[in-house]
Amino acid sequence: MPKASTLAAVLYLGLSSLAALAFVGLATLKGEAWSARLIGGVWVFLLTAIILMPVVIPWVRKHAEGR
Amino acid sequence: MSRRLTLPIEGMSCASCVANVETALKGLAGVQEVRVNLATEQATVAYDPTRVTLQDLRKAVEEIGYGLRTATTYLRVTGMSCASCVENVRRALAELPGVVDVSVNLSTETARVDHLLGAVSVRELLTAVREVAYGAEEKLEGGAALDREQEARRREIHRQRRNLLVATPLALLVMLGTFQPYGVLSRLVPEFLHNKLLLFALTTPLVVGPGAQFFVHSFRGLRRGTTDMNLLYATGIGAAYLIAVVNTFWPASGFGGPQATFYEAAALLTWFILLGRYLEAVTRGRTSEAIRRLMRLQPRRARVLRDGQEVEVSVGEVVVGDVLVVRPGEQVPVDGLVVEGYSAVDQSMITGESIPVEKRPGDEVLGGTLNKTGSFTYRATRVGKETVLAQIIRLVEEAQTSKAPIQRLADLVAGRFIFWVHVLALATFLFWYFVGYDLWFSPQTRLMLTPYTLSDASAVGFAVLVSVAVLVISCPCAVGLATPAAMMAGTGKAAEYGILFKGADAVEAASKVQVVIFDKTGTLTKGSPSVTDVVAQGLSEGEVLRWAALAEKRSEHPLGEAIVRAAQERGLSPEDPEEFEALPGRGVAAWRSSRQVLLGNRTLMAEQGISLDGLAPGAEELEAQGKTAMFVVVDGHAVGVVAVADTLRETALVAVRELQAMGIRVAMLSGDNRRTAQAIAKQLGMDTVLAEVLPGDKAAEIQRLQAQGYRVAMVGDGINDAPALAQADVGIAMGAGTDVAKETGHVVLVKDDLLDVVAAIQVARATMGLVKQNLFWAFAYNTAAIPLAFGILYPFVHQIVSPELAAVLMATSSLSVTLNTQRMRGYVPPVRRRYRAAEVPGRPGTAAPVPSGS
Numbered sequence: 015m016p017k018a019s020t021l022a023a024v025l026y027l028g029l030s031s032l033a034a035l036a037f038v039g040l041a042t043l044k045g046e047a048w049s050a051r052l053i054g055g056v057w058v059f060l061l062t063a064i065i066l067m068p069v070v071i072p073w074v075r076k077h078a079e080g081r
Numbered sequence: 082m083s084r085r086l087t088l089p090i091e092g093m094s095c096a097s098c099v100a101n102v103e104t105a106l107k108g109l110a111g112v113q114e115v116r117v118n119l120a121t122e123q124a125t126v127a128y129d130p131t132r133v134t135l136q137d138l139r140k141a142v143e144e145i146g147y148g149l150r151t152a153t154t155y156l157r158v159t160g161m162s163c164a165s166c167v168e169n170v171r172r173a174l175a176e177l178p179g180v181v182d183v184s185v186n187l188s189t190e191t192a193r194v195d196h197l198l199g200a201v202s203v204r205e206l207l208t209a210v211r212e213v214a215y216g217a218e219e220k221l222e223g224g225a226a227l228d229r230e231q232e233a234r235r236r237e238i239h240r241q242r243r244n245l246l247v248a249t250p251l252a253l254l255v256m257l258g259t260f261q262p263y264g265v266l267s268r269l270v271p272e273f274l275h276n277k278l279l280l281f282a283l284t285t286p287l288v289v290g291p292g293a294q295f296f297v298h299s300f301r302g303l304r305r306g307t308t309d310m311n312l313l314y315a316t317g318i319g320a321a322y323l324i325a326v327v328n329t330f331w332p333a334s335g336f337g338g339p340q341a342t343f344y345e346a347a348a349l350l351t352w353f354i355l356l357g358r359y360l361e362a363v364t365r366g367r368t369s370e371a372i373r374r375l376m377r378l379q380p381r382r383a384r385v386l387r388d389g390q391e392v393e394v395s396v397g398e399v400v401v402g403d404v405l406v407v408r409p410g411e412q413v414p415v416d417g418l419v420v421e422g423y424s425a426v427d428q429s430m431i432t433g434e435s436i437p438v439e440k441r442p443g444d445e446v447l448g449g450t451l452n453k454t455g456s457f458t459y460r461a462t463r464v465g466k467e468t469v470l471a472q473i474i475r476l477v478e479e480a481q482t483s484k485a486p487i488q489r490l491a492d493l494v495a496g497r498f499i500f501w502v503h504v505l506a507l508a509t510f511l512f513w514y515f516v517g518y519d520l521w522f523s524p525q526t527r528l529m530l531t532p533y534t535l536s537d538a539s540a541v542g543f544a545v546l547v548s549v550a551v552l553v554i555s556c557p558c559a560v561g562l563a564t565p566a567a568m569m570a571g572t573g574k575a576a577e578y579g580i581l582f583k584g585a586d587a588v589e590a591a592s593k594v595q596v597v598i599f600d601k602t603g604t605l606t607k608g609s610p611s612v613t614d615v616v617a618q619g620l621s622e623g624e625v626l627r628w629a630a631l632a633e634k635r636s637e638h639p640l641g642e643a644i645v646r647a648a649q650e651r652g653l654s655p656e657d658p659e660e661f662e663a664l665p666g667r668g669v670a671a672w673r674s675s676r677q678v679l680l681g682n683r684t685l686m687a688e689q690g691i692s693l694d695g696l697a698p699g700a701e702e703l704e705a706q707g708k709t710a711m712f713v714v715v716d717g718h719a720v721g722v723v724a725v726a727d728t729l730r731e732t733a734l735v736a737v738r739e740l741q742a743m744g745i746r747v748a749m750l751s752g753d754n755r756r757t758a759q760a761i762a763k764q765l766g767m768d769t770v771l772a773e774v775l776p777g778d779k780a781a782e783i784q785r786l787q788a789q790g791y792r793v794a795m796v797g798d799g800i801n802d803a804p805a806l807a808q809a810d811v812g813i814a815m816g817a818g819t820d821v822a823k824e825t826g827h828v829v830l831v832k833d834d835l836l837d838v839v840a841a842i843q844v845a846r847a848t849m850g851l852v853k854q855n856l857f858w859a860f861a862y863n864t865a866a867i868p869l870a871f872g873i874l875y876p877f878v879h880q881i882v883s884p885e886l887a888a889v890l891m892a893t894s895s896l897s898v899t900l901n902t903q904r905m906r907g908y909v910p911p912v913r914r915r916y917r918a919a920e921v922p923g924r925p926g927t928a929a930p931v932p933s934g935s
Contacts, residue, residue, distance in 0.1 A: 040515070041541075049331070050541040054514060057320075057545055061507040064312060067303050068500060076131075 018078035025074065026066040034059035083113060086135070086178055088124045089150035089198045090117070090142060105141045109133050135181050135197075150198040151181055154206060155478075158185065158192050159216035159233065160298070162358070163310040164560055165499045166215065169302065173213045177201050186565050191220060193479070214301035234362070241359040244291035245352075251287040252352035255280055259345040277329045280344040288322050292351040312499060314354050316506075317553035317887070320545060322347035346883060350553065357895055375474045375576065378430050378449035383414035386458065396448075396464075403461045407452045415448040415464045422457025426450050431470060431579070431831065476581045476829070480572040486589060487564060487852060502555040506548040509871050513544035521876040528883035535881075546881060547872050553887035554870040555863060559894040563855030566898065570905035571848025578913065579831035580841045587827035590811045591845035593792045597740055597838065598771070598783065600797035600805070601751040601761065602639065604815055605835070606727035610640055612647035613708055614724035616699045623653055625721030629713045630655035632671040632680040636663060640709070643725050644680075666752045666775030668711065679714040682754060684773070686712055686719070696722050707760035709753055729764070732916075736835035737765045739912050743842065746791075750774055750782060750805070779805035796838050813838055840910040847908055855898045862894040 037058040041051040090102055099117045102124055106115045111132025117124040126138060139149050158170055167185045170192055174183045179200025184193045194206055203219050210217035258274035260266050273279065296319070299312040325343040383396045386404040396414045399405065404420060407413055413426065425437035428450045437453050440446055446459055449470040465471065518540040526535040526543070535543065568585045575582055582588050599605045615622040630648035633641030634655055648655050658671035658678075667688070668681015679689060686693055691714050693700070700710040700722045708724040740747050748769035751758040758772035771782050779795075783805055786793050795802065795809035806812025806826040814826035815833060830837045870882045882890075 037511075044515070046540070050539055053327070053545070054510075054541045057510060057541075057548070058507065060316070061503055061510070061548075064303070064316065065500065065503045065507065 018075050019071070021078070022067075022071045022074040026063055026070040029066055029070075030059045030063040033062040083127055084130045084178060085125065085127045086138075086197075087200070088126060088138065088142070089200075090122050090124050091148035091150050101145050102142060102147060105145045106138060109137055109141055112138075135179070139181055149181070151195050152198045154194045154196065154203055155220035156192040156194065156203075156206060156210065157218050157220045157233070158190055158210055159237070161185075161187050161190060161215060163187070163562075165310060169213050170210055170215055173209045174206060177205060177209055186569075187562060189478070189565070189569060191478070192217075214298055238359070238362045241355065241362045244294075244355050245359050248287055248291045248348075248352045248355050251283050252348040255283050255287070255348040256345050258283070277344075281326065281329050284322065284325065284344040284348050287348050287351055288318060291355055292318055295354070310499065313502065313552050313555065314350075316503075317549050318347050318350050318354075320549040320552075321350060324542065324545065350887075353889060353891075357891075360896065360899070375430075375449075375470065375477065378412070378470055379474075380412040380414045380449065384408075399461055399464050401461050401464055404458055405461060406456070406458050407446075408456045409452060409454055411452050413446045413448055413450045413452060413459075415461045416468045417446055417459040417461045417463070419444045419446060419457050419459045422455055424455035424457050425453045427453055431473065473576065473581060473831075476583060477572055477576045480568075480582045480584050480587070486586060487849075487856075498555070498560070502552060505555070505867070505871070506551045509551050510544045510548040513547050513872065514540050517872065517875075518543055521879075523879045525879050526875075527880045529880045529886050543881075547870070547875075550870040550882040550887045551867065554866045554882065554890055559859035559862060559898045560856070562895065562898050562902075563859045564852050566902040567848055567851040567855055567905070570902050571844055571851065574848075574905055574908055575841065575844045578837065578840055578844070578910065580837055580844060581829040581831065582841075582845070583827050583829065587811060588845045588848050590792070591794065591828060591842055592849035594745060594794040594811055594842055596746045596748060596769075596786055596791045597794045597796060597842075598748045598750050598786075598809070599737075599835075600779075600795070600802050601749055601753065601758070602727060603798050604796055605733050605749065605761070605765070606729055610643040610709075610725045610727040612643055612723060613726045614703055614722070616696065616703075616722040616724075618695050618719065618721055620715075620720045622721070623651065625713050626651065626723065627653045627655050628678050628715055628720065629680050629711070629723045631658055631673060632661075632669050632678040632713075634658060635661040635671070636669055638663075639727075640711075640725055641669065644723060666778075676716055680711050680723070682711060686714070689714070689717075691717065691719055693719055695719070700724075701756065704754060704756040705760060707757060707764065709757055729761075730833070730835055732835040734765055735916060736839050737767060739836070739839040740842070741766070743839070745842070748786075750779055750795075750797075780808040783808045794838075794842070796835075813841060836912050836916060839912040843910040843912060844908075847905070847910075851902060851905060854901055858897045858901065859894060862890065862897075866890050866894075 034055040038051050038055045041054055046054075102117045103115050106112055106117075106124060106126055109128075111129040112126060113129065114127040115124060124142075128138070142149055161167060161170060164187070167187050171183045171185045174180055174185075174192060174194055177196075179197040180194055181197065182195040185191070186193075192206075192210070194201075196206075207217045207219070254274065257266065257270045258276075258280050261270040261272060261275040295311045295314040299315040302312065321343045325347055328343065380396050382393055383399050384391050384393050384406045385399060386392075386406060391406055399415050405414060405417065407424075409424070419440050419442050421442060424440050426440050426446060427437045428447060431447055431450060440457060445462075446457075447470065448463075448468040463469070466475070522538075522540075522543060524534070524536040526538065528535065528546075535546075538546070564585075568588060571588055572582050572585070582591070602610075612626070615626050617625045620628075626644070626648050630645045630653065633644045634657055636642070645655060656673060658673050660672040662670045664670060664681060664685060667685035668679065671678045671680075679685060679691070683693070691712070693712060696712060696719050700712065703710040703722065703724040708726045710722050710724050712719055713721045713723060737747050746769060747765075747767050748771060749758060749762050749765070749767050750771045751761075752774055753772055755770070755772040758770045762768075762770040774782055779802060783793050783795055787808075787810070792810045794811040794813055795805050796813040796815055797806055798815070802814075806814060811828060812826035813828045813830060815830045815835075815838070828841050830841065866887075870887055872881055875881055
């Protein structure tokens with residue numbers, strides 16, 4: 015079983031990547047340049063990771079303790 | 082989910098106690114298993130921490146009359162800068178098994194941890210704090226604490242000053258270089274400073290040098306799943322810097338074009354935050370000045386007589402019983418009783434009395450006070466943590482570490498703030514990228530208070546800029562500082578006047594008081610009554626007084642002592658009773674040689690069916706004069722009346738008038754009959770009298786007023802009136818003198834001065850006023866600034882908040898809170914401005930004798 019911190023990292027990084035990909039996808043549909051898509055994607059990834067880390071880490075730790 | 086914990090239980094003595102504790106704990110939902118051991122006085126509990134907390138377990142045990150053995154550890158926590166930090170530290174400590182309660186104070190940089198005895202070590206507490214990226218060490222006491230604290234503050238101020246010294250010239254050059262083409266700067270500043278590569282070279286060391294602390298701290302916190310305002314700074318500075326780098330090396334990428342490099346945004350943002358940190362480091366030290374001033378009073382050396390020789394030793398080596406020598410101009414090292422010599426001692430630093438107090442053999446002297454004129458020797462009675470000064474420091478520290486209800490709300494809001502700010506920043510970015518830019522973007526777009534136009538800004542560049550402004554402008558540091566800084570200033574100021582608030586909640590409660598109830602004897606009066614009249618019926622006056630003194634000889638009531646003293650002064654030698662019974666609120670009964678003596682009020686007479694026909698008119702006349710009349714009954718026959726009167730305190734009338742002028746209803750609580758009590762109330766101009774109240778019913782009377790919706794303060798003797806003080810919204814224990822820590826009550830007054838009651842409420846009101854002003858500045862700023870940063874005005878003015886303007890606004894908010902709090906330094910309670918201690922005009926209370934017996 016992976017350690018709680020690794021599991022948490024996989025979760026918040028995965029979810030942040032999904033959010034960034036979703037942004038890139040929508041930006042592509044909007045017809046934006048690649049640089050804008052890339053910068054926007056990175057910014058969305060960063061903000062989403064910052065939002066998710068303090069939520070996901072305690073949640074995973076709590077559930078890991080409960081097992 | 083299950084957690085197992087061993088609770089040290091207090092008060093178990095038998096098998097039924099074991100069963101009681103087991104039943105109480107098992108009755109809680111979420112408790113899976115309980116084993117109670119009487120021999121070890123422990124209960125081992127397996128429970129689900131998601132359903133039941135340690136607080137619940139403690140409550141269950143306490144509700145059935147037992148207790149949990151707990152200990153309190155104080156930690157000094159460094160590196161906290163906002164309410165989120167406070168919440169991070171609190172949560173890290175509260176999550177440790179065995180921790181019952183945690184209170185973290187940003188201003189004092191202190192964490193108070195109540196934990197089960199032996200369940201958690203100091204090392205574990207320190208590790209928990211360090212793991213969430215803050216510095217921690219155990220808080221020391223006394224001189225060592227002062228040294229350590231001063232050293233730590235010096236280091237922090239030095240560190241922030243060094244950062245600022247590095248950052249200032251760099252930020253100045255970057256700013257001049259950026260704005261070189263504009264206005265007069267084009268003539269004053271050399272053109273090469275505007276070179277983007279030079280600006281990059283100047284900004285980079287600023288961001289990775291003094292600015293690195295924000296990134297390091299944020300990263301450490303994020304790894305543990307915690308966020309604080311450093312993260313806002315880091316994302317703000319980082320984003321501005323990255324945009325500048327992108328615009329320098331890839332100018333066509335759409336972040337405002339080659340003219341908008343934003344190096345000055347990253348540089349000035351870093352500089353403003355560093356300036357804020359430096360000013361905070363300097364001013365935060367000042368707000369805990371009260372504690373430091375008290376700590377500085379603690380003498381370090383003492384002159385002890387050993388084998389007839391004066392030996393100078395460290396004050397820590399003085400033990401109870403040592404005889405010490407104090408010369409003129411020296412500080413008294415520890416508490417004690419004067420053995421020899423005469424002097425005047427300045428006690429103002431502890432009691433607030435402005436006039437030095439004369440000390441003769443047998444008088445008490447307090448450690449930390451200043452000997453003025455003569456020399457004396459004295460015997461140490463209290464040393465170390467037991468001295469009055471140490472107790473006061475502890476009380477003030479505890480008050481400053483505790484949290485007022487209003488602060489808990491502010492912390493809760495601020496604690497969740499960072500999360501929601503990032504959510505808002507993300508929403509802002511997505512909104513402006515997908516919707517706002519296409520709808521409203523204009524090539525005339527400007528950054529507020531900068532010469533830039535963002536004509537070349539792409540949707541992504543524009544949206545990132547706006548979201549960075551939201552991040553920076555939303556910093557909740559002012560919210561986190563608003564309440565604790567004001568509380569520290571207020572409780573510290575109160576301590577200067579000998580007014581000790583036992584917690585921030587006491588300050589809040591005192592500020593809302595609507596009714597002040599004074600106990601009579603010993604509070605409104607001096608509590609040293611004397612016999613004024615003896616009325617005899619069938620016996621001589623001497624006989625009546627002798628019987629009364631016999632009845633009261635074993636009594637410890639001040640009234641009884643007055644009667645015995647009066648008998649002795651008249652040469653009567655009252656015999657000892659063979660049996661004695663105190664009848665609370667009514668009088669006493671005593672027996673000698675098969676004869677019974679009763680001494681008491683009408684209630685007692687009515688209970689015993691004693692006829693007062695011949696004595697009643699005389700007693701009524703005495704009561705109308707405000708004296709306490711007690712009937713003397715020998716073998717069932719009323720034989721006389723003894724009248725006793727006390728003296729009003731000098732400040733009683735002024736205190737009552739001042740309170741009434743503040744819009745507070747003033748009442749008196751007394752065990753005396755209504756007529757007597759009303760006579761005194763009339764002298765003092767009180768409109769409410771609660772008379773004929775038995776000692777045990779005082780709390781009920783207060784409860785009755787509370788049920789009518791009043792917030793009640795009770796002023797009384799900390800020991801005798803303990804239940805009433807505890808029942809009141811604010812219990813004010815007066816004249817604690819040398820035992821401040823043992824007093825019941827939420828507020829302890831060191832002196833016997835009734836004006837301190839007024840001063841306490843005035844300080845509390847001023848402090849809460851300050852709290853509200855600070856919260857206004859903090860919240861109003863956030864409320865107003867966030868929509869501005871979000872770009873709510875953009876469609877109309879085509880200007881957005883620049884990151885550096887956001888930093889200026891954020892710093893202004895923190896500074897306004899800090900500077901507003903500094904106003905408390907010069908605060909003098911209005912009543913103290915009008916009447917200095919012992920300077921009450923006319924001393925209205927001295928002339929009139931008043932009864933005792935409440």
